Every structure is written in structure tokens, then in C-alpha cells.
């Protein structure tokens with residue numbers, strides 16, 4: 001199995017964390033996400049984005065949520081079909097609609113030094129991220145240990161990726177005690193790894 005990956009991508013961290021916790025061996029293939037051309041990547045994913053999983057030679061699967069669901073099938077990280085599984089889906093969709101467009105974009109802009117180029121865009125994304133964190137906090141308020149219920153699932157992995165590093169986007173996720181406690185519980189799960197790297201600031205040419 002291969003993972004087309006970038007070390008500073010929290011979308012890729014989701015796949016790396018699930019693979020580690022499931023004890024699946026795989027080969028990491030570095031994709032330079034700062035290279036617009038990204039040779040070969042278009043043949044693996046029509047969007048050119050990472051992560052992409054290659055579970056069998058020549059078979060590619062993109063989108064972090066789809067990769068997590070594929071890897072977790074038949075394991076404790078995904079409940080059997082029914083309401084519990086639907087709740088996992090609920091938070092996977094929430095992450096892609098609310099958390100990722102807000103926090104991932106704000107993080108990218110902050111780390112790459114792009115905030116002053118587009119302050120309004122950054123402010124909008126950060127405010128979307130803050131609203132999403134408030135919704136996540138409300139989702140955790142009922143004191144269940146994990147977001148979809150009693151058990152740790154791929155929904156927690158999906159959400160952890162951009163929530164734990166929200167400070168790099170411009171908001172401290174641990175300001176909320178429900179989120180802070182949940183982050184601690186995720187980090188205490190067996191086989192937990194977090195090898196997310198930071199991103200280099202954009203090099204600008206001299207004028």
C-alpha cells in the first residue's frame with residue numbers, strides 16, 4: 001500500500017494516523033504540493049491534491065474522509081452500518097464543510113506568510129474556523145468521550161487533524177475545555193502518532 005503524501009498536510013496526517021493505529025504497513029511517497037505542476041499527480045487524483053492512497057497497484061483513492069472510511073471498514077474505528085455509523089458520517093461531512101475550509105485555509109495562509117496579501121480572505125476563513133470550533137465544542141458538551149459517542153472512530157481522526165493545530169491558523173483550540181479534554185483523549189488512544197510538520201513561508205523574489 002502507498003500513500004501519496006506531504007508531511008505538512010493535516011489532511012495527510014489523517015491517513016498516516018489511521019494507518020499507524022490500524023498497524024498497516026505502507027510506503028510514503030512525497031508529493032511536492034508547492035509545485036503547481038506536480039508531475040504524475042493528475043493521473044492519481046483529478047484534483048491533483050493529496051492525500052491519495054494506492055491500496056493496490058494502479059488503484060487510487062483520494063479525499064481524506066473516503067480514505068479513512070476505506071481503511072476503517074471492519075475495524076473498531078468504524079461502527080457497523082446503522083445510526084452509530086451515520087453519526088460518524090455526520091462529523092466527517094462537518095469537518096469537510098466547516099472545519100477544513102476555515103482552519104486549513106487560515107493555517108496555510110498564516111504559515112505561508114500570505115495573510116497581509118489577502119487580509120479579508122484570512123479574516124473570513126478564521127471566523128469560519130472559530131464558528132466551526134464552537135459547533136464542535138457544543139457537539140462535545142454532552143460529555144461523551146468521543147465525537148460520535150462512546151468509542152474512538154475515524155470521525156475523531158478526521159477532526160483532530162486541523163483542530164489540534166488551529167493555533168497555527170490563529171485560534172487556540174484549547175481555549176475551550178470540552179475541546180481540550182477531547183484532544184487529550186484522542187492523543188491518549190493506543191498507537192497515536194502526530195508527525196505533522198510546519199510549512200515553510202513562501203519565498204518571494206526580489207522586485
Ligand SMILES: N[C@@H](CCC(=O)N[C@@H](CS)C(=O)NCC(=O)O)C(=O)O
Nearest residue numbers: 009010011033049050051063064065
Ligand atoms: N478535501 C480534500 C482536501 C485535500 C487538500 O486540500 N490537500 C492539500 C494538502 S492539505 C493539497 O493537496 N494542496 C495542494 C494544492 O492546493 O494545490 C481531502 O480532505 O483530502
